[in-house]
Amino acid sequence: xxxxxxxxxxxxxxxxxxxxxxxxxxxxxxxxxxxxxxxxxxxxxxxxxxxxxxxxxxxxxxxxxxxxxxxxxxxxxxxxxxxxxxxxxxxxxxxxxxxxxxxxxxxxxxxxxxxxxxxxxxxxxxxxxxxxxxxxxxxxxx
Amino acid sequence: xxxxxxxxxxxxxxxxxxxxxxxxxxxxxxxxxxxxxxxxxxxxxxxxxxxxxxxxxxxxxxxxxxxxxxxxxxxxxxxxxxxxxxxxxxxxxxxxxxxxxxxxxxxxxxxxxxxxxxxxxxxxxxxxxxxxxxxxxxxxxx
Amino acid sequence: xxxxxxxxxxxxxxxxxxxxxxxxxxxxxxxxxxxxxxxxxxxxxxxxxxxxxxxxxxxxxxxxxxxxxxxxxxxxxxxxxxxxxxxxxxxxxxxxxxxxxxxxxxxxxxxxxxxxxxxxxxxxxxxxxxxxxxxxxxxxxx
Numbered sequence: 131x132x133x134x135x136x137x138x139x140x141x142x143x144x145x146x147x148x149x150x151x152x153x154x155x156x157x158x159x160x161x162x163x164x165x166x167x168x169x170x171x172x173x174x175x176x177x178x179x180x181x182x183x184x185x186x187x188x189x190x191x192x193x194x195x196x197x198x199x200x201x202x203x204x205x206x207x208x209x210x211x212x213x214x215x216x217x218x219x220x221x222x223x224x225x226x227x228x229x230x231x232x233x234x235x236x237x238x239x240x241x242x243x244x245x246x247x248x249x250x251x252x253x254x255x256x257x258x259x260x261x262x263x264x265x266x267x268x269x270x271x272x
Numbered sequence: 273x274x275x276x277x278x279x280x281x282x283x284x285x286x287x288x289x290x291x292x293x294x295x296x297x298x299x300x301x302x303x304x305x306x307x308x309x310x311x312x313x314x315x316x317x318x319x320x321x322x323x324x325x326x327x328x329x330x331x332x333x334x335x336x337x338x339x340x341x342x343x344x345x346x347x348x349x350x351x352x353x354x355x356x357x358x359x360x361x362x363x364x365x366x367x368x369x370x371x372x373x374x375x376x377x378x379x380x381x382x383x384x385x386x387x388x389x390x391x392x393x394x395x396x397x398x399x400x401x402x403x404x405x406x407x408x409x410x411x412x413x414x
Numbered sequence: 415x416x417x418x419x420x421x422x423x424x425x426x427x428x429x430x431x432x433x434x435x436x437x438x439x440x441x442x443x444x445x446x447x448x449x450x451x452x453x454x455x456x457x458x459x460x461x462x463x464x465x466x467x468x469x470x471x472x473x474x475x476x477x478x479x480x481x482x483x484x485x486x487x488x489x490x491x492x493x494x495x496x497x498x499x500x501x502x503x504x505x506x507x508x509x510x511x512x513x514x515x516x517x518x519x520x521x522x523x524x525x526x527x528x529x530x531x532x533x534x535x536x537x538x539x540x541x542x543x544x545x546x547x548x549x550x551x552x553x554x555x556x
Contacts, residue, residue: 132274132416132552134309134411136379167418168454168550170310170375174386176326182514184460184506189495193503194510196492201343201485208338211331219335222326226336230324230389231375233454233515235550237420242548244458247514264384266310266377268274268410268552269418274416276451276553278521312452312517316528318468343485350480353473361477364468368478372466372531373517406526408452408519410416410552 135162135267140260143253146217148183148191151263152248155234156241158265165239167269171249172231174262177221178253179228185248198224221254228252236269277304277409282402285395288359290325290333293405294390297376298383300407307381309411313391314373316404319363320395321370327390340366363396370394378411419446419551424544427537430501432467432475435547436532439518440525442549449523451553455533456515458546461505462537463512469532482508505538512536520553 137158143149151171159169173180184190202223204216211219232249235242243249251261279300285291293313301311315322326332344365346358353361374391377384385391393403421442427433435455443453457464468474486507488500495503516533519526527533535545 132418134274136308136377136384138379138384166420168310168452168552170377172375172377172384174384174389176324176386176388181510182460183510187495187497190503190506193493193495194507197486197507200492202339208342209335211329211335213329219332222332223336223339226323226325227369227511229371229513233375233456233517233550235420235454235456235548237422237548242420242422242456242458244460244546246460247458262386264377264379266375268310269550276416278450278519278526280521280526310452312519314517314519314526316526316531318466318528318530344481350484351477353471353477355471361474364474365478365481368465368467369511371513375517404528406519406521408517410452 132270137265139263141251143259143261145256146253148250148252150248150250155249159236159241162267163271164236164267164269165272167236168233169236169241170231170233170266172264176225177255178251178261179225180232181228181250181252182232182247183250184246186246217256224254274412279407281405283393285401285403287398288395289337290392290394292390292392297391301378301383304409305413306378306409306411307414309378310375311378311383312373312375312408314406318367319397320393320403321367322374323370323392323394324374324389325392326388328388359398366396416554421549423547425535425547427543427545429540430537432534432536434532434534439533443520443525446551447555448520448551448553449556451520452517453520453525454515454517454550456548460509461539462535462545463509464516465512465534465536466516466531467534468530470530501540508538
């Protein structure tokens with residue numbers, strides 16, 4: 131028998147950077163009782179995004195941050211969308227270059243992630259935010 | 273009871289830029305009668321893409337366009353794939369850096385988008401095109 | 415009747431570049447016997463990714479490679495995550511700027527791809543690797 135299961139939750143962020151939510155998603159998959167199917171994680175914002183990234187060595191996440199600061203600097207002179215602060219337009223571009231949703235197969239009741247893969251909220255604003263995440267799980271219950 | 277619902281539609285574009293399709297997708301979700309599940313929007317092209325982006329202030333979309341014109345200029349001297357015009361290879365790269373599909377949870381019969389989120393076709397070619405979008409909706413009918 | 419179908423397979427890569435897997439995915443869709451629904455392809459790695467790209471002219475894929483070599487050079491001096499070689503941190507960034515999963519609607523028992531679209535594993539490391547791909551297919555069996 132197949133079913134659809136939806137949950138929303140919040141993640142508190144404290145400035146630019148990555149916040150791991152892998153365990154929270156695994157827990158939602160377990161609660162859904164779906165053993166075979168698909169989990170989709172969706173962030174309801176345009177100034178934060180999602181990534182699946184190396185979760186072992188924090189230096190990789192520091193370099194990711196350094197790369198995006200150089201690719202899209204806050205002080206970019208041709209930006210016109212600047213009313214909400216110098217970190218706002220870069221946040222929309224960083225979001226566009228990463229992902230608003232991630233979809234992960236579920237096998238034997240668990241996310242079929244690779245050994246080094248973690249799911250992260252990627253916050254692009256400097257101030258603290260409460261970010262809303264919607265999770266959709268569809269598949270077969272055993 | 274779960275079901276799968278598929279629809280295709282066309283979007284007319286008139287040059288580089290973003291074309292909002294949020295209302296069209298909401299309408300398809302309503303027609304599907306699926307109240308809980310997942311909507312996936314897929315663009316069947318390699319020189320146009322999809323983004324979920326800030327839909328309130330058009331200046332953010334103008335800056336997005338300006339950013340991509342600088343990141344991947346048409347006159348890039350090392351491109352070899354140039355037979356179809358100077359906007360062709362940049363279109364494939366812009367598409368690769370954005371998204372071919374977007375997946376959005378459906379809750380209570382509606383897309384669970386955040387308040388500022390819109391779904392856009394992102395056209396990367398200079399001339400007019402008719403772009404094909406395939407939508408897949410899966411979930412529970414009430 | 416709806417069902418969920420999961421398969422994993424391996425792809426052998428031999429250095430940086432793109433490896434087409436479209437026919438393999440079409441074959442899995444056929445085996446699933448699902449005629450209407452959604453196929454999600456997921457790569458279980460953080461130094462390789464997936465793209466849907468122009469599959470007719472190899473010069474477009476050569477230019478893609480040249481673009482990423484310039485956007486994220488191996489010899490970038492501010493990278494700190496360098497213990498696994500100079501191609502490691504660029505591989506995480508290339509992966510983040512492309513996709514870990516691709517979702518494609520299934521219509522009449524086939525992927526509803528556009529005429530020029532192919533699904534590719536995008537390898538970002540210099541050495542040979544065996545890459546694991548998880549496929550989730552959900553939808554209606556006729």
